Amino acid sequence: MDVEMKEHEVIHNSLQNGPPHEALFLVIAYLPLFELLSMNQVCKSLRDAVNNDILPWLNLVVNTPLNSRISDDILMKITSKANGRLRTLALINCTRITDDGLQSVIEKNPHINKLYIPSCTGLTPEGVIRAAKTLAEHNHSLTSLKISGIYNINKEHLKTLCSYLDVKSRNREQQKQQRRLYLALKYFSTYAHEKNCPPIDVDVCPKCDEVRMVFECPGERQCQLSECRGCYLCIPRCEDCGKCLEFEELGEAACADILCSDCWVKLPKCSFCNQPYCNQHAHREHSLVGSSGFVCDVCHAKFVNNSYD
Incomplete structure (x- = not known):
């Protein structure tokens, strides 16, 4: 604690005694939105740098913790900086954004070529189609669209959206090689591996005929089923490796996710219930004093906390 307080005091004094270090101005263009808005309130020099530089605002990503707070008006104000x-x-899980709010941003920014709005439940299929149509009417290329988690999208909506996507410019052979892998699509990074991902993240499931995220196995040798292409509701998949699983082979995890037997064996287990966390939720492990093991959330609340009462 003493070291942290001294570091904070040094930073505080440096801001009071002079302008910020030049390195801070170099990283502004690479900061996430939350940090970018925070830098705007540090001092006048950084505020001017953030407001006068257009580069940090060209690729806007709104996720936690701002996604639950951002509204149509706030989004319009932020995007106007571009x-x-x-x-x-x-817009990742921005439930307060409406069709009209999205459309207003699209009309003010006709050069958007990547539109990611997964789990924005305030949007409707008609609103998404209107936004994609507006971008197409501006003779611009919408090359990537992510809409998983938006309710009531059917096959007609999907067909219309695909007609507005500029997929002709992509090499046909490259499109054939693009595979819908579970981990790459479910936990997508906004910029990473875009060339390996399909232009739209949803498809018609061959099992249930619904429009959802459809996945394939990461490798043919790992495939357990003869026809394993399907949505997450039709075919269970390992949360760590993404391969398909038969219902008899499902491994229980402390985080209630599904694991294959190979991944289940490799992962460390809770010292009480002998269940692992998947890599996505490993941060929920509670360390044990004097031991290299850990305790899961349930066992920590049931046994560890009760031992102190």
């Missing part, structure tokens, strides 16, 4: 030159708009 001066109509916004390239990427990623």
Whole structure:
């Protein structure tokens, strides 16, 4: 604690005694939105740098912790900093954004080529289609669209959206090689591996005929089923490796996710219930004093906390 307090005091004094270090101005363009808005309140020099530089605002990604707070008006205010030159708009689980709010941003920024709006439940299929149509009418290329988690999208909606996507410019052979892998699509990174991902993240499931995220196995040798292409409701998949599983082979995890037997064996287990966390939820492990093991959330609440009462 003493070291942290001294570091904080040094930073505080440096800001009071002089301008910020030049290195801070170099990283502004690479900061996430939350940190970017925070830098805006540090001092006048950084505020001017953030407001006068258009580069940090060309690719806007709104996720936690801002996604639960952002509204149509706030989104319009933030996107206006791009001066109509916004390239990427990623709204991750922004439930307060409406069709009209999205459309207003699209009309002000006709050069958007990547539109990511997964789990924005305030949007409707009609609103998404209107936004994609507006971008197409501006003779611009919408190359990537992510809409998983938006309710009531059917096959007709999907067909219409695909007609507005600029997929002709992509090499046909490259499109054939693109596979819908579970981990790559479910836990997508906004910028990483875009060339390996399909232009739209949903498809018609061959099992249930519904429009959802459809996945394939990461490798043919790992495939357990003869026809394993399907949505997450039709075919269970390992949370760590993404391969398909038969219902008899499902491994229990402390986080209630599904694991294959190979991944289940490799992962460390809770010292009480002998269940592992998948890698996605490993941060929920509670360390044990004097031991290299850990305790899961349930066992920690049931046994460890009760021992102190």
